[in-house]
Amino acid sequence: MRYLPKSPAERQQMLAEIGADSIDDLFAVIPEEYRLRRDLDVPRQQAESEIINYFRAAGEKNAIGYASFLGAGAYRHYRPVIIDVLVQRGEFLTSYTPYQAEITQGTLQAIFEFQTMIAELTGMDVANASMYDGSTGAAEAVLMAMRVTGRHKAVVTRTVHPEYREVLGTYLRYREMPFAEVDYVAETGRVDLAALEAAVTEETAAVLVQSPNFFGVVEDIPAIAEIAHKKGALLIVSIAEAVSLGVVRPPVEADIVSMEAQSFGVALSYGGPFVGVLATKEKYLRQIPGRLVGQTTDRNGSRGYVLTLSTREQHIRREKATSNICTNQALVALMATIFLTIYGKEGIRELAEHNLAKAAYGVKTLSATPGTKLLFNGAPRFHEFVLQTAEDSAGWVPRLRKKKIAGGLALKRWYPELGNATLWCVTEMITKHHIDTAAKALAAGPVEA
Amino acid sequence: MTTETKAPLAEVNRVIGKVRPHQTQNERLVFEKSAPGKKAYKLPPLDVPSVDPAALLGDAVRKEPAGLPELSEIEIIRHFTRLSTWNYAIDLGMYPLGSCTMKYNPRVNEFVSRIEGLAEAHPYRHDEYAQGILDVIDLLQKCLIEITGMDAITLQPAAGAHGEFTGILLVRAWHESQGNARKKIIIPDSAHGTNPATAAICGYQVENLKSNADGGIDLEALAAQVDEETAALMLTNPSTIGVFEEQIHKIADILHDKGALLYMDGANMNALVGKVRPGDFGVDVMHLNLHKTFSTPHGGGGPGSGPVACKRFLEPFLPTPVLYTREDGTKHWEYDRPQSVGRVRAFFGNTGMFIRALAYILANGPDGLRQTTEDAVLNANYIRKKLEDLYELPYKTPSMHEVVFSDKRQAAKGVKTGDIAKRLIDYGFHPYTVSFPLIVPGALMIEPTESESVEELDLFIDAMRSIAKEVEETPELVKSAPHSTRVSRLDEVTAARKPVLRWKPE
Numbered sequence: 001m002r003y004l005p006k007s008p009a010e011r012q013q014m015l016a017e018i019g020a021d022s023i024d025d026l027f028a029v030i031p032e033e034y035r036l037r038r039d040l041d042v043p044r045q046q047a048e049s050e051i052i053n054y055f056r057a058a059g060e061k062n063a064i065g066y067a068s069f070l071g072a073g074a075y076r077h078y079r080p081v082i083i084d085v086l087v088q089r090g091e092f093l094t095s096y097t098p099y100q101a102e103i104t105q106g107t108l109q110a111i112f113e114f115q116t117m118i119a120e121l122t123g124m125d126v127a128n129a130s131m132y133d134g135s136t137g138a139a140e141a142v143l144m145a146m147r148v149t150g151r152h153k154a155v156v157t158r159t160v161h162p163e164y165r166e167v168l169g170t171y172l173r174y175r176e177m178p179f180a181e182v183d184y185v186a187e188t189g190r191v192d193l194a195a196l197e198a199a200v201t202e203e204t205a206a207v208l209v210q211s212p213n214f215f216g217v218v219e220d221i222p223a224i225a226e227i228a229h230k231k232g233a234l235l236i237v238s239i240a241e242a243v244s245l246g247v248v249r250p251p252v253e254a255d256i257v258s259m260e261a262q263s264f265g266v267a268l269s270y271g272g273p274f275v276g277v278l279a280t281k282e283k284y285l286r287q288i289p290g291r292l293v294g295q296t297t298d299r300n301g302s303r304g305y306v307l308t309l310s311t312r313e314q315h316i317r318r319e320k321a322t323s324n325i326c327t328n329q330a331l332v333a334l335m336a337t338i339f340l341t342i343y344g345k346e347g348i349r350e351l352a353e354h355n356l357a358k359a360a361y362g363v364k365t366l367s368a369t370p371g372t373k374l375l376f377n378g379a380p381r382f383h384e385f386v387l388q389t390a391e392d393s394a395g396w397v398p399r400l401r402k403k404k405i406a407g408g409l410a411l412k413r414w415y416p417e418l419g420n421a422t423l424w425c426v427t428e429m430i431t432k433h434h435i436d437t438a439a440k441a442l443a444a445g446p447v448e449a
Numbered sequence: 450m451t452t453e454t455k456a457p458l459a460e461v462n463r464v465i466g467k468v469r470p471h472q473t474q475n476e477r478l479v480f481e482k483s484a485p486g487k488k489a490y491k492l493p494p495l496d497v498p499s500v501d502p503a504a505l506l507g508d509a510v511r512k513e514p515a516g517l518p519e520l521s522e523i524e525i526i527r528h529f530t531r532l533s534t535w536n537y538a539i540d541l542g543m544y545p546l547g548s549c550t551m552k553y554n555p556r557v558n559e560f561v562s563r564i565e566g567l568a569e570a571h572p573y574r575h576d577e578y579a580q581g582i583l584d585v586i587d588l589l590q591k592c593l594i595e596i597t598g599m600d601a602i603t604l605q606p607a608a609g610a611h612g613e614f615t616g617i618l619l620v621r622a623w624h625e626s627q628g629n630a631r632k633k634i635i636i637p638d639s640a641h642g643t644n645p646a647t648a649a650i651c652g653y654q655v656e657n658l659k660s661n662a663d664g665g666i667d668l669e670a671l672a673a674q675v676d677e678e679t680a681a682l683m684l685t686n687p688s689t690i691g692v693f694e695e696q697i698h699k700i701a702d703i704l705h706d707k708g709a710l711l712y713m714d715g716a717n718m719n720a721l722v723g724k725v726r727p728g729d730f731g732v733d734v735m736h737l738n739l740h741k742t743f744s745t746p747h748g749g750g751g752p753g754s755g756p757v758a759c760k761r762f763l764e765p766f767l768p769t770p771v772l773y774t775r776e777d778g779t780k781h782w783e784y785d786r787p788q789s790v791g792r793v794r795a796f797f798g799n800t801g802m803f804i805r806a807l808a809y810i811l812a813n814g815p816d817g818l819r820q821t822t823e824d825a826v827l828n829a830n831y832i833r834k835k836l837e838d839l840y841e842l843p844y845k846t847p848s849m850h851e852v853v854f855s856d857k858r859q860a861a862k863g864v865k866t867g868d869i870a871k872r873l874i875d876y877g878f879h880p881y882t883v884s885f886p887l888i889v890p891g892a893l894m895i896e897p898t899e900s901e902s903v904e905e906l907d908l909f910i911d912a913m914r915s916i917a918k919e920v921e922e923t924p925e926l927v928k929s930a931p932h933s934t935r936v937s938r939l940d941e942v943t944a945a946r947k948p949v950l951r952w953k954p955e
Contacts (some may be wrong), residue, residue: 001817003553004824005902014827014903018834023823026830029847034730040723044590045814048557054811059566061581063574070571073795074482081489082526084563087748090540093531094554097750098536100880102871102934106532106750113479116951120515126950132607137796143650163795170768170791174621174630174652184887198842213788218509247502249511270582271572271796272607273752285948287692291750295952296944303934308944314610314646315885319655324646327608327740331748338529341479344519347490349511353502354495360505361497381504397575413784432496448881 001045026185053258065350067434069362071181071384071394072214072424073134073161074241074271075263077351078429083252083265085144087331097291097327101306107330108305110295114277114337120341121348122257123250124279129291130333133326134260135164137276138208139171140289141258144278145234146177147322148255154179154206155233159193159213161240162414168208174200177205189217189376189386197227204233211237211251212244215423216359216384217376225253243427246352246380256280265331265339275332289323291401297385331433352382354428359383362426362435369443375421383427386411389446392420399441469708476531476590480952482517489525496509518955535935537748537879543905546883547851547894548689550741552825555812558744558805567804572589572796574731576781582800583780586772589807596818597715597735598728599758603767605798609716612755613647613683618790619734619759620681620710621651622766624789627708634712637666637888639690644683646715649725653680664690666700666846674706680743685714686727687896689886690844691829691851693720701731709732719828719898720850723819734759737800743806754802764897768793824899828906832895835910839917843889850898856891864920864927866891871929871938872919876912 006014011023027035033269046054064447068076085091098104098111111129118127129139142154155164156171156179165181172179182256191209200207207228211219228235234255239245243263251431252256280288286309294297294308313322343351363385367374371390388394393410400407408422415421426435461747520528537544544551562568566832570582589869594650606612622726624630634648637658645655658674661667665688675682682704687693701711713735719742721727727735739745739754747753759767769789770782780795800939813821823877826849833842833852870880870893882894897906919927931937 001822003555003812004819004820004899005905006824010852010903011827014831018827018830020830023827026823026826029695029849031695031727031730034698034725036723036725036729039746039815040818041483042587042815042818043811048812051557051808055561055567055585055808055941056562058484058585058624059564060471061584062566062570063578064566064569068571068574070573072573074572076569076571079476082522085742086526086529086533088501088559089530089533091536091538092529092745092749093559094539094551095536095749096544096546096549096551096747099883100537100870100874101939102931102936103874103879104535104536104934106535106748109476109532109535110529111949112747116478116480116516117517119951120517126948132611132752133795136607136611138791156502161795163792164794170618170651172791173618173845175650182928194564195921217505220509245511245515247511248506249509250515255560262804267563267568267801268571269568270570270579270800271798272794273754273799275752285950290456292948292950294944295685295949296940298789298936298939300937302936304939306939306941306944308941308948308950311945313642317646318642319645321649323643324614324643324650325608325612326610326643327643327738327747327753328751329607330750330752332752333748334529334749338525340535341515341520342489343517343615344483344487344489345485345517347488347492348517349514350492351490353500354492357495357500357503358503359499360500364927380509397698398718405573406574428492435497438944448562 026259027160066404066406069408069424069426069432070406072409072423073260074268075241075425076429077263077427077429078241079267080342081267083335086338087334092334098307101304105304106230110337112295112305113380115293116294117337117340118277118279121245121250122259122279124257125250125282125283127277127279128288129293130328130330131278131290132274133272133274133276133327134240135167137258137278138164139168141236141256141278142168142206142208143289144256144289145236146269148234148284149205151203151205152177153203154180154208155204156208157182159215160208160210160238161192161214164238172257176391188379189215189377190219191224193223200227200231200233202231204231204234206234206431208236208238208242212241212382213388215376216247216381218380218382219259221251222253230349240383243355246348247356248382255284261336266335273329273332275329275336287322290325290328292388343382351428355383358428358430359385359426361432362424365435365439369439372442382428384423386421386422393422396442396445399444402439403441405434405438474531474849475527478519479528482520482524485519487519487521489520489522542877543897543901543909543930544899545881545895546877546879547896548716549592550896550898552684552744553900554744554746554900555809558808561808562801562804580779584774585807586803589803592810593737593756593758596722597758598726601759601763601767602756605768605794606754606755606757607794607799608641608751608753609736609755610647611793612757613643615757615793616712616736617647617651619763619766622790623763626682634680635674636681636686637663639688639888640683640685641714641716643792662764663846664688664692664888666696668696668699671700672703675703675709675889677707677710679707681712683712683714685716687717687720687849690853691848692844692846696861697730716741719851720822722822723846724822725814734763739802739806744809745802745805752799752802754799768788805882828897828899828901831906832897836913837866839914851894851896853889854893855889857876858892859920860891862920862924864924866893867932868928869916872916872927873912874931875933878909878912881930899922
């Protein structure tokens with residue numbers, strides 16, 4: 001087997017030195033009746049070329065070469081080449097959690113840079129080393145708010161990503177912490193502030209909103225913060241599209257920001273691995289879950305970095321830990337760090353503005369096709385928008401496919417009240433030609449359904 | 450010789466800035482290298498009319514740009530390349546971090562995970578346009594079910610601890626369906642910290658189970674502790690001291706007699722694959738770590754992937770969605786699962802890791818997987834044999850894939866396991882796992898994995914033997930190690946007392 005660095009003779013020699021007659025001597029402790037006496041029923045050993053052929057064929061069996069208007073928490077942005085070049089360096093790829101600081105300063109300094117960049121982008125004081133993704137990060141943020149406030153209820157807006165809300169439901173299932181959902185205003189797609197005000201009480205630990213929300217609409221964060229804070233609840237802002245922060249005001253009024261940073265140079269990869277991150281105010285630092293890297297000095301006074309405040313964590317606190325999280329998404333956080341270094345201060349703004357402009361053109365062009373209407377026109381948007389079509393998406397999807405276009409995502413399964421509405425996302429990867437082609441294909445259907 | 454060159458290297462390093470040989474060159478923070486106007490990106494010309502963000506966004510427009518660094522591409526390449534050279538890695542040598550299974554990460558895994566049709570697949574594309582990736586997921590599920598001897602699986606959990614959470618949710622949902630969620634989870638004192646943390650977040654009381662004189666499960670104590678309020682035992686097998694629970698069938702019986710379930714932490718599955726299957730020895734539900742047993746890279750702390758496999762009676766409770774195959778052979782996600790515990794993550798899990806794990810299984814085949822397990826166990830026993838005269842072996846029970854010594858003899862000279870670990874760095878090795886499991890005071894937990902040649906093992910053994918000698922002759926040398934790294938031991942107390950968690954401009 002090509003990964004195993006031993007000759008048959010070496011194995012025999014080692015067994016002899018151990019004093020074993022055969023390898024099975026070393027497994028003698030396993031009760032006889034449980035030992036597997038046959039080959040595992042898995043595919044036979046394959047050559048590297050066969051493995052590559054298998055996965056190439058799988059890739060080709062997927063739809064490829066489509067212009068995609070799908071977003072909804074997973075965004076296709078351009079990934080500069082040097083990201084994969086750098087993260088595939090064995091020293092990053094094949095090391096582990098930097099417990100031994102002296103020989104993991106590379107990972108530690110990179111995480112420290114990541115934490116700084118996330119704090120800068122979100123307007124928070126501090127950020128952690130990463131969470132699994134945006135959905136679990138949002139759930140962990142709610143649990144964190146519970147620890148901070150000592151309260152046991154949450155209020156969540158219906159415009160938070162539906163799968164994030166499902167995950168939150170799972171996390172809270174056995175914690176006697178019900179959450180109330182607050183609806184959106186039909187005209188704007190923003191949270192209904194009056195309903196929110198009515199839902200938040202002195203028992204509310206956290207208000208969780210997403211901005212830009214699931215419909216792509218930017219929420220009125222200062223107004224929401226006021227409602228939450230008036231009752232002593234924490235405000236958690238979930239950000240599913242991190243590139244928005246290049247042009248959208250950071251939610252500085254929030255107490256915790258939970259962000260999915262996949263947009264920063266991470267491949268879609270059918271939904272993972274992505275990278276979540278929590279950022280918060282300094283005063284809540286000791287309740288944040290996950291790893292943190294801090295700056296310190298060595299015995300000679302040289303600057304260095306270490307994992308810190310680990311008394312919050314499971315390997316020290318066991319059942320009293322802030323979370324059970326251990327392995328997180330370090331290599332993906334490194335991708336994001338490199339992406340943010342490439343684009344930098346000006347680039348992230350320029351990139352976000354391109355997305356804004358493309359989406360504005362998409363809105364204008366697509367909503368102008370007969371039988372199509374833009375929903376939630378009354379509030380600012382980033383690069384996603386909701387179109388209501390007279391025709392069900394089952395009707396126009398095949399027409400777009402013929403043009404090698406994947407259209408918007410049907411919202412019916414989560415928002416039955418929205419009928420035929422679909423969620424469209426236009427990033428910098430979409431060209432004017434794609435938008436024009438999509439509009440023509442949409443228009444080619446029956447005008448009156 | 451001038452005075453400067455005689456000064457301690459670190460001092461010179463600080464004063465001059467670039468005195469090290471290339472491999473450990475100094476490198477400032479990326480923010481400190483920034484200068485306004487430098488760029489490493491170029492966007493294509495905008496092919497639609499440009500917009501005024503302030504007009505579109507109103508009050509919601511960002512006024513102050515985020516303080517991100519500004520560098521050119523070559524500087525970024527050098528920055529991260531230099532940082533990388535400060536890391537130790539499997540690619541550089543043996544990384545015997547017990548419990549973490551730091552095995553070789555095959556590069557074909559990385560290659561195939563980046564194939565366009567897989568890497569660029571959007572999770573919300575229609576199932577019929579995702580048949581390629583669904584085939585991959587289906588085959589991996591089948592392989593893992595076969596390897597574990599279980600009946601059903603979810604790949605959704607993002608890491609081992611997330612898998613534990615999912616597994617205990619299944620346990621709880623099943624007990625609820627039987628009319629009583631029950632109150633407690635029993636956890637041996639040798640367990641990973643994630644086990645009790647997981648039980649707690651699932652709303653269970655944690656009850657500690659003291660290990661017996663062999664470091665294994667004390668059957669009598671277990672029988673006395675298990676009652677009608679016990680939901681499950683979370684068992685790591687082989688245990689964290691690398692020992693297979695010989696009485697495993699009795700453990701399962703004790704639990705099942707009282708209606709409790711057996712959860713297995715699969716962190717140490719690398720000792721079992723192809724030799725014995727947890728499903729055959731009474732396990733009801735378990736998680737795997739694809740980043741341990743199945744060679745997906747550890748990446749400096751993730752991404753992991755923590756599939757959960759279970760017996761048939763737990764299948765209805767698996768997280769949504771679940772993959773199924775229609776009669777026409779096409780594969781689809783099933784969302785209508787009324788008894789499901791719900792989602793534990795958005796989308797379908799760390800899919801990129803599934804691709805890598807399957808590539809590993811295909812590269813091995815049944816014979817390779819078995820040989821891998823045998824070599825992992827052979828390596829651990831070889832180290833044990835060659836070091837047991839110098840290092841205290843607290844449990845004499847046979848070792849599987851890892852061996853746990855204690856620092857008892859060295860501690861008598863004032864040298865602790867942490868010191869020996871740091872000294873190993875000077876010999877060119879990553880330390881073993883320090884001070885874990887908790888049942889061994891001053892533990893040295895060594896897991897060589899199958900990826901080490903005899904030559905590398907002998908070098909490691911020589912290093913450990915040499916350090917044992919140093920402890921006798923020059924203990925201070927060991928206690929002040931490492932001596933060869935670009936930073937010496939770091940002040941962790943100050944780091945925690947006055948946390949500096951981000952860079953700020955002067």
